[in-house]
Amino acid sequence: MKFHQADTRQRMVKTAAEMLAQHGLNATSIREMSKRAKSPLGSTYHHFPDGKQQVVVEAVVFAGEKVAASLDHHLRKGAALGIREFLGVWRVILLESNFRIGCPVLAVAVEEPLDEVAENTLKAAAIIFNLWEEKLGAALIAEGSDLAAASGIATLVVAAAEGAIALCRAQRSIDPFDRVEGQLLTLLTQV
Amino acid sequence: MKFHQADTRQRMVKTAAEMLAQHGLNATSIREMSKRAKSPLGSTYHHFPDGKQQVVVEAVVFAGEKVAASLDHHLRKGAALGIREFLGVWRVILLESNFRIGCPVLAVAVEEPLDEVAENTLKAAAIIFNLWEEKLGAALIAEGSDLAAASGIATLVVAAAEGAIALCRAQRSIDPFDRVEGQLLTLLTQV
DNA sequence: GTCTATACGAAGATAGAC
DNA sequence: GTCTATCTTCGTATAGAC
Numbered sequence: 001m002k003f004h005q006a007d008t009r010q011r012m013v014k015t016a017a018e019m020l021a022q023h024g025l026n027a028t029s030i031r032e033m034s035k036r037a038k039s040p041l042g043s044t045y046h047h048f049p050d051g052k053q054q055v056v057v058e059a060v061v062f063a064g065e066k067v068a069a070s071l072d073h074h075l076r077k078g079a080a081l082g083i084r085e086f087l088g089v090w091r092v093i094l095l096e097s098n099f100r101i102g103c104p105v106l107a108v109a110v111e112e113p114l115d116e117v118a119e120n121t122l123k124a125a126a127i128i129f130n131l132w133e134e135k136l137g138a139a140l141i142a143e144g145s146d147l148a149a150a151s152g153i154a155t156l157v158v159a160a161a162e163g164a165i166a167l168c169r170a171q172r173s174i175d176p177f178d179r180v181e182g183q184l185l186t187l188l189t190q191v
Numbered sequence: 192m193k194f195h196q197a198d199t200r201q202r203m204v205k206t207a208a209e210m211l212a213q214h215g216l217n218a219t220s221i222r223e224m225s226k227r228a229k230s231p232l233g234s235t236y237h238h239f240p241d242g243k244q245q246v247v248v249e250a251v252v253f254a255g256e257k258v259a260a261s262l263d264h265h266l267r268k269g270a271a272l273g274i275r276e277f278l279g280v281w282r283v284i285l286l287e288s289n290f291r292i293g294c295p296v297l298a299v300a301v302e303e304p305l306d307e308v309a310e311n312t313l314k315a316a317a318i319i320f321n322l323w324e325e326k327l328g329a330a331l332i333a334e335g336s337d338l339a340a341a342s343g344i345a346t347l348v349v350a351a352a353e354g355a356i357a358l359c360r361a362q363r364s365i366d367p368f369d370r371v372e373g374q375l376l377t378l379l380t381q382v
Numbered sequence: 383g384t385c386t387a388t389a390c391g392a393a394g395a396t397a398g399a400c
Numbered sequence: 401g402t403c404t405a406t407c408t409t410c411g412t413a414t415a416g417a418c
Contacts, residue, residue: 024302026217029411032305040385045413102301109361110293110301111215114223126361155370156351159358163350170300170317179346187378220393231403
């Protein structure tokens with residue numbers, strides 16, 4: 001009973017996340033999202049009374065937590081392997097989309113509407129970045145790193161991965177990602 | 192004689208670069224750019240017959256070459272110092288703008304209009320990223336690194352810096368940048 | 383709750399007066 | 401060459417029929 005709503009809502013969030021990852025925040029319109037989610041425009045404002053803002057926040061959290069879950073899973077086998085997997089997720093996305101799909105969290109972090117300040121959506125991105133950093137940092141600490149080194153490496157991995165995604169999109173090539181991954185894995189074996 | 196045009200054109204390019212850095216590609220409208228550059232909307236299409244595309248490409252190249260010139264200057268004193276300066280440029284921009292202004296090249300690399308493919312603007316971003324990587328790589332090679340290591344580190348520095356900028360914007364804090372910079376400088380002393 | 387129709391502003395771009 | 405007026409499309413959002 002009443003599973004239509006939940007399904008529609010979920011489909012909207014997922015569609016929004018996909019659009020954010022490929023086109024960015026300002027190019028992700030509620031109109032087009034509704035169309036792709038096969039739902040009328042008006043329904044969006046029934047499910048998300050706060051409008052686009054709310055959709056974007058939920059899309060960022062949705063995508064971010066999916067990556068976090070994958071991190072949880074793979075970090076159990078050790079920090080280095082977990083990081084390899086974290087990078088592997090993005091590698092596959094880049095390759096399969098022919099370098100068109102990037103990271104929705106990064107997209108939100110880079111843009112900012114002309115009028116508003118987008119405090120809510122930026123905060124969502126910050127929470128997800130922090131989530132990833134904390135998981136990576138905890139795994140490193142569990143293997144003997146001290147707090148400063150662990151948080152330094154965790155932030156470097158997230159920042160470098162996000163930057164590498166952008167470089168690959170621009171150059172339409174996986175090469176930047178390969179080089180960054182090589183450097184990060186080398187660094188990890190030295191710790 | 193006829194310096195008005197050159198001045199106006201230049202002012203438009205600079206204004207566009209500023210808007211890209213703060214608001215991103217799709218939020219940078221020709222309308223608002225003209226307004227901020229104190230020039231009528233129609234003039235844009237006189238100076239840039241190919242429209243927004245052309246403005247954005249020139250803005251990306253303009254901003255990218257300014258950073259490259261600074262790199263040229265500081266890399267003369269050594270790779271480590273040059274990289275420190277490269278990072279320092281972004282650090283100042285982040286702090287002085289209260290984490291609102293980022294990198295226009297990154298903005299273009301992350302977004303993509305809904306209809307077009309934005310091949311030209313992406314290519315401009317790719318050229319600038321490559322330019323930075325080559326300058327950093329050359330400096331490292333001049334100090335004895337082999338090609339693979341040098342290009343790996345150069346790409347890592349660019350990717351990590353761009354990613355760190357995004358993290359700082361999201362978290363409204365310089366901390367991510369500090370951690371990334373610390374890791375990169377540590378890595379450099381090991382080479 | 384689902385969906386159509388519409389309000390209203392802003393986008394890219396152009397025509398054409400000056 | 402500079403600038404105004406305007407075309408068309410698309411943006412967010414809402415009203416209100418069903």
